[in-house]
Amino acid sequence: MISVEEARARIIGALAATPAETVPLPAAWGRVLARPVLARLTQPPADVSAMDGYAVRAEDAAAGTWLAVIGAAPAGHPFAGQIGPGQAVRIFTGGVVPPGADAILLQEDAKAEGARVLVQETVRPNRWIRRRGLDFAEGEEVLSTGRRLTARDIGLAAAGNAPWLAVHRAPRIGILATGDEIALPGDPIPAGGIVSSNAHALAALIRAGGGDPLVLPIVPDDSQAIAEAARAARACDLLVTTGGASVGDHDLVQSALGPQGFSLDFWKIAMRPGKPLIWGQLGPTPVLGLPGNPVSALVCSVLFLIPALDRLSGLPGNPPRTIHALAGADLPENDRRFDHLRARLEPGPEGMPIAVPFPVQDSSMMKTLARAEALILRAPGAPALATGAPVEVIPLGDLGF
Numbered sequence: 001m002i003s004v005e006e007a008r009a010r011i012i013g014a015l016a017a018t019p020a021e022t023v024p025l026p027a028a029w030g031r032v033l034a035r036p037v038l039a040r041l042t043q044p045p046a047d048v049s050a051m052d053g054y055a056v057r058a059e060d061a062a063a064g065t066w067l068a069v070i071g072a073a074p075a076g077h078p079f080a081g082q083i084g085p086g087q088a089v090r091i092f093t094g095g096v097v098p099p100g101a102d103a104i105l106l107q108e109d110a111k112a113e114g115a116r117v118l119v120q121e122t123v124r125p126n127r128w129i130r131r132r133g134l135d136f137a138e139g140e141e142v143l144s145t146g147r148r149l150t151a152r153d154i155g156l157a158a159a160g161n162a163p164w165l166a167v168h169r170a171p172r173i174g175i176l177a178t179g180d181e182i183a184l185p186g187d188p189i190p191a192g193g194i195v196s197s198n199a200h201a202l203a204a205l206i207r208a209g210g211g212d213p214l215v216l217p218i219v220p221d222d223s224q225a226i227a228e229a230a231r232a233a234r235a236c237d238l239l240v241t242t243g244g245a246s247v248g249d250h251d252l253v254q255s256a257l258g259p260q261g262f263s264l265d266f267w268k269i270a271m272r273p274g275k276p277l278i279w280g281q282l283g284p285t286p287v288l289g290l291p292g293n294p295v296s297a298l299v300c301s302v303l304f305l306i307p308a309l310d311r312l313s314g315l316p317g318n319p320p321r322t323i324h325a326l327a328g329a330d331l332p333e334n335d336r337r338f339d340h341l342r343a344r345l346e347p348g349p350e351g352m353p354i355a356v357p358f359p360v361q362d363s364s365m366m367k368t369l370a371r372a373e374a375l376i377l378r379a380p381g382a383p384a385l386a387t388g389a390p391v392e393v394i395p396l397g398d399l400g401f
């Protein structure tokens, strides 16, 4: 058995980012930039007003002074002339400040009368002017390679006049659920069987992680069938299997893929749940063999599949974020497997959450997994802890699935 850290390092080390493709802005959300975005213009393109009012010379605009209004400068329609002593130009938010003006008199601080305006509040120089290039300058790198694009980033790229972006292709992840006993939701269920929850949970998780899931038909515990299905998944960037990873007579993933050229990197991690995880390569396609127990499959996905997806998407593939919490129950000494206890989070003292583990941690229990808000981390050999002791937890809420 290898450690969780080593397993993750070996998985991440074997993966590379997908190639770049060029997509229109709306399609770029959530994708990782493959090339930097350089602003194609300066923003704002000129000194502009931040308010509706009058462009003035501050030295003329003391309270009680009348100024002559010689024109208007709405946004998109710059005033053609120049402001001289005692003059003002009507201006609106986003309008270009005419040459000669060095401040904006707020509309609320002025009284208009025909072609004149009375200054009612003394104006300070530079007030309410957004200088040219305040936001960014032409040629400036506004977004860097390796960034997962947010809605705000898309807005910034658009403001920089970039209609398309070069992003890494969404990783295509094949999902292959194996087992004689499993059926798709809604299909007839064999005697003693179970509905395949794994494939759908994994597809949702992959979607949330920026991947493109391809759910393959369920295959029975039959070497031939597993091998054929896996061959069909060779166009994927990663093939994820569930079930058949353990030591039973019907756990056939490794033996079925062997004749297809599967080379095993490692099998079995010192962790709970999820010990019998398989990692290897089927020709050009990396294969992550998740255990069949639904909780094991999902916990292994948090620890290994999400970082793998990140790596394929063009990110470093970091481990999941952890936060500090207080144990909400006494925890026994741990054995040599890194334990991940499903827990609820409750508000605790000074903003520190309390992580309350569910009393039963069986790896078949979907309901407690769905209700869990965190995984309490218990390192190999961790000593017993009393209620209230500090613990590290992985918050599940921010993983988006």
Ligand SMILES: Nc1nc2c(c(=O)[nH]1)N[C@H]1C(S)=C(S)[C@@H](COP(=O)(O)OP(=O)(O)OC[C@H]3O[C@@H](n4cnc5c(N)ncnc54)[C@H](O)[C@@H]3O)O[C@H]1N2
Residues within 6 Å of the ligand: 177, 178, 179, 181, 182, 194, 195, 196, 197, 198, 199, 242, 243, 244, 245, 246, 247, 248, 251, 273, 274, 275, 276, 290, 291, 292, 293, 294, 296, 363, 364
């Ligand atoms: N003698 C041993 N037995 C087991 C060991 C062991 O070390 N020695 N490991 C146990 C652990 S830990 C796990 S985890 C499981 C993993 O087993 P497999 O990956 O071989 O999974 P299966 O045996 O095919 O199935 C296990 C369990 O999960 C259900 N299952 C399978 N696929 C799905 C699916 N798509 N959706 C929902 N549920 C699924 C399946 O019906 C079984 O109940 O092995 C232990 N055994």
Ligand code: MOO
Residues within 6 Å of the ligand: 271, 272, 273, 274, 275, 276, 291, 293, 296, 363
């Ligand atoms: O590790 Mo298995 O994943 O305990 O159920």
